Structures are given as structure tokens and as C-alpha cells.
Amino acid sequence: MDESAPSIGATVLGYPRIGPHRELKFALERYWSGRIDRAELEQVARDERARTWRVLRDAGLDSIPSGTFSLYDQVLDAAVLLGAVPARHREIHQRDPLAGYFAMARGTAEVAPLEMTKWFDTNYHYLVPEIGPDAPFRLDATKPLAELAEAAELGIATRPVLLGPVSFLLLSKPDDQAPEGYSPLARLDSLLPLYADLLAQLRAAGASWVQLDEPALVRDRGDQELSAAHTAYQALGGLDDRPALFVASYFGRLGAALPLLADTPVEAIGVDLCAGATVEQLAEVPRLRDKTLVAGIVDGRNVWRTDLRGALGTLQTMVGVSGSLAVSTSCSLLHVPYTLDAEEALDERIRPWLAFAREKVHEVVTLQCGLSQGPAVVSQELAQAASAITGRRESALTRRPDVRARVAALDESDRTRGDAEQRRTLQHERLGLPPLPTTTIGSFPQTDEVRATRAGLRAGRVDTVTYTARMRAEIERVIRLQESLGLDVLVHGEPERNDMVQYFAELLDGFATSAHGWVQSYGSRCVRPPILFGDVSRPAPMTVPWISYAQSLTDRPVKGMLTGPVTILAWSFVRDDQPLADTALQVGLAVRDETLDLERAGIGVIQVDEPALRELLPLRREDQPAYLGWAVDAFRVATSAVADGTQVHTHLCYSEFGDVVGAIDDLGADVTSLEAARSRMEVLPALTRGGMDRGVGPGVYDIHSPRVPSVAEITELLQRAAVSVPVARLWANPDCGLKTRGYAEVEAALTNLVAAATQVRESLSTR
Numbered sequence: 100m101d102e103s104a105p106s107i108g109a110t111v112l113g114y115p116r117i118g119p120h121r122e123l124k125f126a127l128e129r130y131w132s133g134r135i136d137r138a139e140l141e142q143v144a145r146d147e148r149a150r151t152w153r154v155l156r157d158a159g160l161d162s163i164p165s166g167t168f169s170l171y172d173q174v175l176d177a178a179v180l181l182g183a184v185p186a187r188h189r190e191i192h193q194r195d196p197l198a199g200y201f202a203m204a205r206g207t208a209e210v211a212p213l214e215m216t217k218w219f220d221t222n223y224h225y226l227v228p229e230i231g232p233d234a235p236f237r238l239d240a241t242k243p244l245a246e247l248a249e250a251a252e253l254g255i256a257t258r259p260v261l262l263g264p265v266s267f268l269l270l271s272k273p274d275d276q277a278p279e280g281y282s283p284l285a286r287l288d289s290l291l292p293l294y295a296d297l298l299a300q301l302r303a304a305g306a307s308w309v310q311l312d313e314p315a316l317v318r319d320r321g322d323q324e325l326s327a328a329h330t331a332y333q334a335l336g337g338l339d340d341r342p343a344l345f346v347a348s349y350f351g352r353l354g355a356a357l358p359l360l361a362d363t364p365v366e367a368i369g370v371d372l373c374a375g376a377t378v379e380q381l382a383e384v385p386r387l388r389d390k391t392l393v394a395g396i397v398d399g400r401n402v403w404r405t406d407l408r409g410a411l412g413t414l415q416t417m418v419g420v421s422g423s424l425a426v427s428t429s430c431s432l433l434h435v436p437y438t439l440d441a442e443e444a445l446d447e448r449i450r451p452w453l454a455f456a457r458e459k460v461h462e463v464v465t466l467q468c469g470l471s472q473g474p475a476v477v478s479q480e481l482a483q484a485a486s487a488i489t490g491r492r493e494s495a496l497t498r499r500p501d502v503r504a505r506v507a508a509l510d511e512s513d514r515t516r517g518d519a520e521q522r523r524t525l526q527h528e529r530l531g532l533p534p535l536p537t538t539t540i541g542s543f544p545q546t547d548e549v550r551a552t553r554a555g556l557r558a559g560r561v562d563t564v565t566y567t568a569r570m571r572a573e574i575e576r577v578i579r580l581q582e583s584l585g586l587d588v589l590v591h592g593e594p595e596r597n598d599m600v601q602y603f604a605e606l607l608d609g610f611a612t613s614a615h616g617w618v619q620s621y622g623s624r625c626v627r628p629p630i631l632f633g634d635v636s637r638p639a640p641m642t643v644p645w646i647s648y649a650q651s652l653t654d655r656p657v658k659g660m661l662t663g664p665v666t667i668l669a670w671s672f673v674r675d676d677q678p679l680a681d682t683a684l685q686v687g688l689a690v691r692d693e694t695l696d697l698e699r700a701g702i703g704v705i706q707v708d709e710p711a712l713r714e715l716l717p718l719r720r721e722d723q724p725a726y727l728g729w730a731v732d733a734f735r736v737a738t739s740a741v742a743d744g745t746q747v748h749t750h751l752c753y754s755e756f757g758d759v760v761g762a763i764d765d766l767g768a769d770v771t772s773l774e775a776a777r778s779r780m781e782v783l784p785a786l787t788r789g790g791m792d793r794g795v796g797p798g799v800y801d802i803h804s805p806r807v808p809s810v811a812e813i814t815e816l817l818q819r820a821a822v823s824v825p826v827a828r829l830w831a832n833p834d835c836g837l838k839t840r841g842y843a844e845v846e847a848a849l850t851n852l853v854a855a856a857t858q859v860r861e862s863l864s865t866r
């Protein structure tokens with residue numbers, strides 16, 4: 100290994116890359132639509148990398164990452180680096196690597212893209228490599244070498260960052276050719292020589308350190324997986340011709356993987372002190388004493404200012420646990436916005452409580468100075484942070500006695516409704532729905548005109564009178580359309596909502612919104628999560644005027660549409676100064692207030708969406724029951740105040756419900772709609788085996804595709820569903836909201852959906 104490698108003192112595991120003004124996003128979209136050429140796209144990418152390296156150097160980090168930039172996704176980059184290109188993309192990739200790269204990311208008219216899935220428990224999505232038993236591997240080190248050289252040209256020495264071999268394989272899925280029981284991890288031996296070659300090339304090109312990310316090791320892992328990790332780092336660590344190796348973990352504790360990694364010759368190990376790693380666990384690993392421990396102590400996933408005094412105290416207790424101690428962020432800063440400086444309109448009382456990426460880099464540097472030179476050197480920074488933290492703790496914005504008293508007063512009766520059978524009878528009498536009722540999930544296509552009207556209101560170009568009139572016109576159009584299609588339970592279409600969380604965050608107390616706080620969700624897609632900073636309450640009704648207007652137009656029942664507490668938490672930056680469970684109850688109460696107002700306005704069906712229920716599920720099994728407990732509890736608080744004759748619906752999506760079917764039943768909703776079309780109703784047997792005996796609406800129209808399903812297809816799906824769910828409790832609906840679709844396809848698909856439901860209904864009555 101490189102004996103001359105300088106030690107790491109202060110670093111970050113990665114940085115945002117979409118551009119402070121989303122430059123990369125816009126360049127990608129222009130490139131894809133042919134409005135700019137490749138050279139222009141590459142220039143935007145180069146500028147973004149250079150800007151990042153300079154920011155990190157100027158802030159005073161002594162080890163700066165490279166290779167964390169990506170044109171689309173870092174896991175896709177790893178697949179391309181290793182030549183793991185699926186057969187269907189190979190020809191285009193050989194002809195033109197960039198076209199091949201985007202074909203894997205987004206698909207083309209001829210070939211499907213790689214599957215996309217959630218990056219651990221974050222809101223980022225990665226592309227899933229397909230690794231079969233014979234998938235070819237071939238190293239193409241162009242990207243890491245080019246970025247290393249590019250930084251060097253700016254006079255900045257960097258530490259190339261790569262996805263480690265074990266996580267690469269554990270994050271992959273078998274390809275179509277793979278036999279039963281095969282796992283991509285079986286390919287580790289064929290992958291390691293490529294990593295060896297890569298390390299040698301990086302060393303020859305001047306890299307003294309390389310970071311290998313192994314986040315997959317923070318999940319529950321079996322002996323085989325753990326021993327694969329040991330083998331891999333034993334092998335890579337044993338190479339003569341290599342840079343110093345830093346194995347990074349994040350999003351959880353390493354557990355049994357920690358002593359195994361410490362037993363290998365790697366020089367540094369990174370742990371996430373914000374997500375479960377503790378000084379006690381680390382102290383139990385004697386082999387850490389000859390390693391550098393990279394302490395991820397500045398939270399890379401949330402936006403709160405670090406309690407620097409507390410963090411420095413923790414770091415000081417770690418001295419001696421390892422050979423040397425470096426300070427870092429807990430994970431890549433990819434998950435937070437660039438800088439607070441861009442937030443001109445932010446409430447000045449809240450600003451001192453926050454730190455975005457650039458501010459977090461400064462915190463890392465401050466902590467490292469305090470650690471190496473003594474707290475006195477940074478006393479001013481420590482004092483400033485301490486006063487911000489105290490200010491936040493004592494602020495009337497974060498602690499509202501009225502909200503706290505309401506939460507404390509909640510009892511069992513606030514979480515329970517009447518007997519389910521009796522609810523069904525009352526709801527049947529009130530709503531008079533036919534068997535196999537048809538409905539949709541909430542949103543209808545968002546036309547350019549609707550978007551322009553919302554944007555106009557925000558910019559002050561459209562006044563509220565005009566805005567209301569246009570939204571009402573849109574609602575009326577959607578109601579008439581649903582009536583003519585023959586749907587049974589109607590929706591208002593959600594034209595007033597930019598986003599199902601942001602909309603409510605803007606109307607609730609306790610939330611702030613940022614102007615430029617964009618965070619990459621996948622590829623060119625960004626989200627701007629609201630900041631949940633204080634006790635939450637609902638100053639006024641949020642949806643009642645829109646829903647009751649919609650109801651006034653029709654005799655059919657209109658569903659009131661709300662977002663549930665878990666999803667509101669999942670898609671916001673949530674306060675870290677109290678348990679999530681407490682915050683969820685506060686949000687639950689705000690939603691509860693809204694359900695009562697809807698009911699009072701005569702609304703008989705209310706849907707509380709929880710698409711993110713599965714997403715927040717903790718990575719370690721032992722942590723899951725506690726999460727599901729509070730998640731279900733908050734939902735029940737939100738939905739149990741209404742009368743038994745009011746029908747409560749919920750909606751869940753993003754598939755893979757396996758781990759949460761019990762919780763879905765525990766939510767207690769009268770009707771649960773689920774994404775199911777693509778998996779062909781797979782979820783239903785497990786759900787009903789668990790004893791779920793209320794209404795179920797498995798999606799029979801895959802809204803992720805512009806394809807219009809035929810009557811025959813939908814009928815088949817409904818019949819398949821009827822095997823697990825008695826028809827008396829079955830609903831017919833799409834997989835999810837329709838807002839990303841166009842009207843032509845939606846009208847055609849819903850026509851077929853209603854026709855299919857009618858057919859199945861008739862076949863029943865004649866049976």
C-alpha cells in the first residue's frame with residue numbers, strides 16, 4: 100500500500116451534485132430533448148465538479164472526495180465501471196457509451212431501463228444492476244481516472260470514491276437467466292480482480308486514498324454475506340500495489356460486520372454515529388486500534404445545525420478507541436440542499452437552527468480543529484452553536500403547550516372506532532354503493548394550464564379570485580368526467596396541490612419551506628422537502644372548501660383526500676429534538692382535525708394516503724416493530740375521530756408490502772387501496788391470510804406506464820383478486836394517482852376499468 104498516504108483528518112463522504120440552481124438537471128433535460136449537445140452537457144458537469152472541489156478545499160477539508168459526481172446515479176456508474184451492462188443494453192452501449200448509459204437509466208423506445216428502487220431508507224432512488232451467473236465483467240476505469248485527473252489539474256488532490264464490491268453485489272438483482280436460489284454475491288470472486296486492477300490504476304494515477312462504500316453492511320446480514328465482506332477486504336487489503344483503503348458505512352450500525360472489517364488490512368473504517376454506531380460498540384473492537392476511524396458525526400441526511408460542543412465531547416471519548424480519529428459527515432451530503440445562503444426568505448428565527456451541505460462542511464472542519472488543537476481554538480464556533488441549540492430548544496415555535504397537552508391527553512378511545520361490521524352496515528346504508536365499487540386514488544392529470552395557474556398565484560400574477568375560479572372550473576370538469584365515465588366514488592382531482600406533502604406543510608404551523616432546498620430524488624428529478632421544525636398544528640381547514648365544492652356538484656359521494664402523518668414525516672426534513680413518534684402524533688392530530696371538518700361539511704368518504712409507510716421501515720429487523728407501532732398509532736389517531744358511518748380509506752404504494760402486511764391491517768381503514776397491477780395481485784394472499792377482513796382495492800391499472808389496459812386484462816386482474824378477497828369487499832381502482840398521466844389515456848383506461856367492473860359484477864349476479 101501507499102506508505103506515504105497522509106492521514107485523513109476532516110472529510111465528507113460526498114456532496115450534492117445536481118447544481119446549486121439545478122444546473123445539471125436542466126442540462127440533462129435539454130440534452131435528452133436534443134436542445135444541447137454532448138459537449139455542452141459535459142461542460143455543465145465539469146463546472147459542477149470544479150465548483151464542489153473548490154468549495155471543499157476552501158472550507159479546509161484535508162481529504163476531498165472525487166467520483167461522487169454522477170450524470171444519473173452512483174450505482175449505475177459502478178455497473179458501467181465494472182462492465183455489468185445487461186445484454187439488452189450492450190449493443191447501444193458499445194456503439195456509444197453515453198447513449199448506453201442513459202438507455203440503462205431511462206430505457207429507449209426499444210429497451211426497458213434498469214429497475215429503480217429506494218436507496219436504503221432515504222428518498223433517493225438507485226438503479227438496480229442485473230448480475231446473473233454469466234454476466235460479463237470488464238473494467239472501464241475512465242470515469243474515476245478522469246475525475247481524479249480533473250481535480251489534480253485544479254491543484255486539488257482527491258480521494259476517489261467507489262461503491263464497494265460487496266454492496267455492489269448485494270444491491271444488484273439476478274438477471275432472467277439466473278437459476279432459483281442464485282444470488283449475485285456468488286460473483287464476488289470474479290469481481291475482486293477488477294477492483295484490484297482499478298486500485299492499482301488509481302494508485303498509479305496519484306491517488307493515495309480510495310474510499311469504498313459498503314452501506315449494505317448496515318442491514319441484517321447472514322454468515323455468508325459477512326464472510327464475503329471479510330474475504331473481499333482481506334483480498335483487497337493484501338494487495339501490494341494499492342492506495343490506502345477507507346471502507347465507509349452509513350445509514351446504520353455495522354454490528355457484526357465491524358470486527359470482521361477491523362480484522363482485515365484496510366487502513367480506515369467509517370461509521371455512522373448519527374444512525375446507531377456508538378462509542379461503546381467501537382470500544383469493543385480492539386483491532387480498531389491500528390486503524391483510522393472516520394467518525395460520521397455531522398448528520399448528512401438532515402438539515403439541523405450540529406450541537407458542536409456535544410459532538411466534540413463524543414469525539415473526545417473516542418480518542419484511543421482507534422489509531423487515529425477523523426471527523427466526517429454521517430453519509431454523503433447528497434441528501435441535503437447546497438447552502439442556507441440561498442434562502443433569502445427563510446424565517447430569521449429558524450435560520451440559526453439549520454445547516455445545509457456547505458454549513459455542514461464547516462462544522463466538520465470546526466470539530467476537527469477542536470479535536471486536534473483543543474476546544475479553545477474553536478470556542479467561538481462552539482458557543483454560537485450552543486446558543487442556537489438552546490434558542491431552538493426554548494423557542495415558542497418548537498414548544499407549544501397547547502399541542503403538547505393535546506397529545507398527552509390522547510387515550511385508547513381516540514385510537515379506536517366502532518366494530519368493523521357495524522361500520523360496514525352503516526356505511527352501506529349511507530353510501531348505497533354497488534358491489535365492486537369503482538374509484539380513483541385522488542389526483543387527475545395536471546394540465547399545463549393548472550400548473551401555470553398555481554405558479555401564477557405564487558408569483559402574484561394571478562389573484563386569489565381568479566385562482567379559485569379556475570381551480571373550481573377544473574374540479575367541475577373532473578367531476579363531470581367521472582360522472583360520465585360512471586365511477587361510483589368520485590374525487591376532486593387535486594388540481595390545487597403541487598405535491599401531496601408540500602401542500603399540507605404550507606398550511607400547517609410548525610413547517611417552513613425553502614426556496615432552493617432541492618435534493619436529488621433520482622436522475623434529473625429533485626424534491627424540495629419542507630422543514631418540520633416545531634410543534635405541529637392546523638390553524639384552519641386545509642381541504643374543506645375544495646372538497647365540499649366538488650361534493651356540491653354531484654349526488655355521488657366525493658372522497659376527501661388527505662396525506663397521512665407517516666408520509667408527511669417521510670417526505671420532510673423532520674426535527675431531531677424529540678422522538679419521531681411524538682412528532683407523528685402531532686401531525687396525526689392535525690389530520691384528525693381536518694377529517695372532522697370534512698365530516699361536518701357532509702363528506703362521507705375520507706382517504707388518508709400513506710404511500711410512504713413501507714419506506715420508513717428501519718433497516719434492521721429488531722428496530723421494525725417499534726417503528727410500525729408508532730406509525731400505525733399515528734394513523735389511527737388521525738382517522739378514528741369520525742363517525743362509524745363515515746368511510747375511511749387509505750392508499751399505499753411503492754410495492755413490496757411483504758414486511759408490512761400486518762401493519763396495513765392494523766391501520767384499520769375501512770378500505771385500503773394498494774399498488775398491485777405490476778405484481779399481478781401478489782400482495783393479496785398474504786394480506787388476507789393475515790386476517791384482513793375489510794375493503795381492499797388492489798390496483799388494476801398500472802399508472803406508471805402510458806399503456807391503456809384492456810377490459811379483458813382488467814377483468815382478469817379483478818377475477819384474480821377475487822380469489823383472495825371476497826367480491827363483497829373488493830374495490831376496482833388504479834394503482835395510484837393519475838397526475839403524471841395525460842387525459843386521453845386516463846379516459847380510455849378508466850372507461851375500461853368501469854366496463855370490467857360492470858362485467859364482473861354482472862357475472863356475479865347471474866351466478
Ligand code: GLN
Pocket residue numbers: 540541542593599660708710750751752835836837838
Ligand atoms: N392521492 C394521491 C394522488 O392521487 C396519492 C399519491 C401517492 O400515493 N403517491 O396523487
Ligand code: ZN
Pocket residue numbers: 540710750751752753834835836
Ligand atoms: Zn400511490
